[in-house]
Amino acid sequence: MDALKSLVQPFLGNVAGNSAVDAMKLVVLGGTVETARRVSSSAWYVSSSFVNSFFLTALFSEEDYPYEWLMLWLSRRPEWQRSREFETTTNSTSAGNFGYRESDNSFVDELLPEADEDNVSGKTRMRVVFQPTSETTHTIFYRGHWLRVRRGRKSNGYEMLSISVVARNNSVLKQLVLQAKKEYEAEAVHRIQIYFADSYGSWRYTDSRHKRPMSSIVLNPGVKEMLVSDTKDFLKSEKWYADRGIPFRRGYLLYGVPGSGKSSLIHAIAGELMLDIYVVSLSSSWINDSTLTTLMGRVPSRCIVLLEDLDAAFTRSVSRAKDSKDKKKTDNKSDGEEETSTPTHGRSRRAQKSKEQLSDVNTLTLSGLLNALDGVAAAEGRILFATTNHLEQLDPALCRPGRMDVWIEFKNASKWQAEALFRNFFPSAEAEMPLDDTDLEPLEIPSPPSPASSQLSSLSSDAFFGLSSASTPSLSGLSSPPTASRPSSRRSESISSRSGAGAKNEAYLPPAVEEHVAACAHSAPPLSAARLALLAKEFADSIPDEEFSVAALQGYLLKNKSRPETAASGAAGWVISERELRAKLKKEREVKDKEAEKEVSSRFNDLSCWLT
Numbered sequence: 001m002d003a004l005k006s007l008v009q010p011f012l013g014n015v016a017g018n019s020a021v022d023a024m025k026l027v028v029l030g031g032t033v034e035t036a037r038r039v040s041s042s043a044w045y046v047s048s049s050f051v052n053s054f055f056l057t058a059l060f061s062e063e064d065y066p067y068e069w070l071m072l073w074l075s076r077r078p079e080w081q082r083s084r085e086f087e088t089t090t091n092s093t094s095a096g097n098f099g100y101r102e103s104d105n106s107f108v109d110e111l112l113p114e115a116d117e118d119n120v121s122g123k124t125r126m127r128v129v130f131q132p133t134s135e136t137t138h139t140i141f142y143r144g145h146w147l148r149v150r151r152g153r154k155s156n157g158y159e160m161l162s163i164s165v166v167a168r169n170n171s172v173l174k175q176l177v178l179q180a181k182k183e184y185e186a187e188a189v190h191r192i193q194i195y196f197a198d199s200y201g202s203w204r205y206t207d208s209r210h211k212r213p214m215s216s217i218v219l220n221p222g223v224k225e226m227l228v229s230d231t232k233d234f235l236k237s238e239k240w241y242a243d244r245g246i247p248f249r250r251g252y253l254l255y256g257v258p259g260s261g262k263s264s265l266i267h268a269i270a271g272e273l274m275l276d277i278y279v280v281s282l283s284s285s286w287i288n289d290s291t292l293t294t295l296m297g298r299v300p301s302r303c304i305v306l307l308e309d310l311d312a313a314f315t316r317s318v319s320r321a322k323d324s325k326d327k328k329k330t331d332n333k334s335d336g337e338e339e340t341s342t343p344t345h346g347r348s349r350r351a352q353k354s355k356e357q358l359s360d361v362n363t364l365t366l367s368g369l370l371n372a373l374d375g376v377a378a379a380e381g382r383i384l385f386a387t388t389n390h391l392e393q394l395d396p397a398l399c400r401p402g403r404m405d406v407w408i409e410f411k412n413a414s415k416w417q418a419e420a421l422f423r424n425f426f427p428s429a430e431a432e433m434p435l436d437d438t439d440l441e442p443l444e445i446p447s448p449p450s451p452a453s454s455q456l457s458s459l460s461s462d463a464f465f466g467l468s469s470a471s472t473p474s475l476s477g478l479s480s481p482p483t484a485s486r487p488s489s490r491r492s493e494s495i496s497s498r499s500g501a502g503a504k505n506e507a508y509l510p511p512a513v514e515e516h517v518a519a520c521a522h523s524a525p526p527l528s529a530a531r532l533a534l535l536a537k538e539f540a541d542s543i544p545d546e547e548f549s550v551a552a553l554q555g556y557l558l559k560n561k562s563r564p565e566t567a568a569s570g571a572a573g574w575v576i577s578e579r580e581l582r583a584k585l586k587k588e589r590e591v592k593d594k595e596a597e598k599e600v601s602s603r604f605n606d607l608s609c610w611l612t
């Protein structure tokens with residue numbers, strides 16, 4: 001206390017002294033402190049701007065691809081992982097959590113098993129990612145340079161990454177972006193990325209999916225081959241198009257019945273060509289001419305653009321001449337109606353109102369769509385796929401060559417497709433690679449079958465006939481119904497240990513598996529080629545040509561996933577029951593339509609009575 005007094009004393013002087021002098025001293029003291037503060041802050045500002053003038057800074061917005069490349073690259077840097085302030089996210093679309101990658105800064109609940117063939121849990125393992133909080137600066141050493149990295153947010157809500165480096169030119173930043181891109185692409189090689197359009201006119205990374213093998217798509221011979229070679233040829237022909245002044249774009253229209261494989265084929269082609277898919281749903285409420293034009297201008301030069309359900313976009317405006325005028329007319333008319341309508345028409349008024357709201361929001365016009373597809377702003381090099389179930393509802397202008405160059409019709413499944421689908425569904429032992437001991441595991445039946453269970457014994461015998469040429473001599477013993485002399489069966493062990501009963505019993509045989517339980521087995525043992533051919537034919541014989549979609553057949557086969565015999569023999573019965581179901585639904589729909597018609601006509605009568 002005394003020390004403090006002695007420090008202040010010279011400034012205050014004698015307490016009993018002149019108070020004006022004391023006040024002067026205080027003013028001088030305050031002024032000195034403020035001047036010192038200002039000098040130091042401007043010195044700090046000058047020195048930091050001097051230091052900053054040596055930094056090159058690059059900004060990467062979440063709306064653009066380099067942001068994702070760099071976030072993936074950063075998520076692998078130890079400096080990034082060492083950050084002491086974290087945000088956590090489980091959002092699979094957020095940067096650093098691409099759904100297909102694992103890194104040190106992410107973790108899953110180890111207690112939940114990974115879903116695989118033998119180990120399926122109802123709960124999925126959710127990956128939690130740690131990422132450094134935004135607005136903190138991280139220093140990362142890269143190729144002899146110190147990078148200052150900072151995550152931030154733009155005024156439009158998108159994240160932004162700022163990377164600064166002290167360097168003479170920006171070559172280190174270029175190298176960094178290229179390396180990040182390379183690493184990103186190496187990760188993505190077995191997957192395709194799917195982007196969806198958002199209402200801001202940007203593409204949002206949404207999902208990454210395993211490539212779908214072309215062989216899993218069952219189409220009449222030649223269609224897949226034609227599409228793959230046509231798209232490949234297009235991608236190679238940029239110069240050819242440029243030399244002839246033709247816009248370097250190609251469009252494919254896939255039309256036909258639902259569930260016939262249109263989307264699946266596009267998915268498989270994207271995998272084959274290693275292209276990402278950019279999906280726009282034209283029936284989105286927010287879509288309008290300018291957003292669509294912006295979106296089409298923002299697709300990369302090599303990609304697949306997918307316009308899904310093309311017909312759905314124009315349920316309100318089918319023809320080019322009428323579309324925008326009609327919308328205005330509808331608006332005016334509905335305004336008027338709103339005023340004159342009576343309370344008795346509340347429901348129709350609500351319906352009218354929601355219709356108005358819809359047309360207010362989605363203002364996409366056909367001319368806007370055409371412009372977006374091939375206007376000056378449209379990107380070159382893209383492959384456009386459009387799908388529709390109602391070709392007849394499309395304006396011819398939309399489908400003319402240049403916009404949709406190749407048309408492919410998708411029909412219900414032919415007998416040929418039914419047979420191919422069956423063959424795809426159930427494995428053939430001959431098609432498998434040579435087996436070793438460990439490969440035999442999934443081929444064992446789930447548990448000892450009862451001699452009475454004819455279905456199970458036939459399954460097992462097929463499986464073991466198929467295997468007889470395979471490897472171990474011990475297998476020959478397996479074609480007879482297994483007994484307690486096989487307690488070492490790994491599959492049986494795992495099943496009994498899961499059920500928790502008799503896991504270590506050696507003295508007593510386990511009871512036979514009941515037929516309905518065995519029927520729920522997860523997968524079918526491989527069939528011999530001859531047996532498979534027989535069953536596939538039996539199945540295809542029962543399926544009428546072009547009456548059911550491939551998706552419907554797939555649904556039926558899925559119900560019999562582990563029972564190829566039942567799938568084949570039960571197909572005829574399934575066809576009958578499906579027909580009955582359809583007839584019943586049709587009847588119900590007709591009754592409903594009639595009722596609706598009656599209601600409309602009675603309302604019309606009410607209204608005309610009221611008016612007269």
Ligand SMILES: Nc1ncnc2c1ncn2[C@@H]1O[C@H](COP(=O)(O)OP(=O)(O)OP(=O)(O)O)[C@@H](O)[C@H]1O
Nearest residue numbers: 216217218219257258259260261262263264550551
């Ligand atoms: N030709 C086919 N080959 C293989 N699988 C098919 C085929 N057609 C349909 N499927 C299966 O049926 C399901 C639906 O197929 P998909 O979505 O590709 O049909 P779609 O024609 O695009 O239907 P929609 O017109 O209703 O969008 C998928 O699970 C797919 O695996």
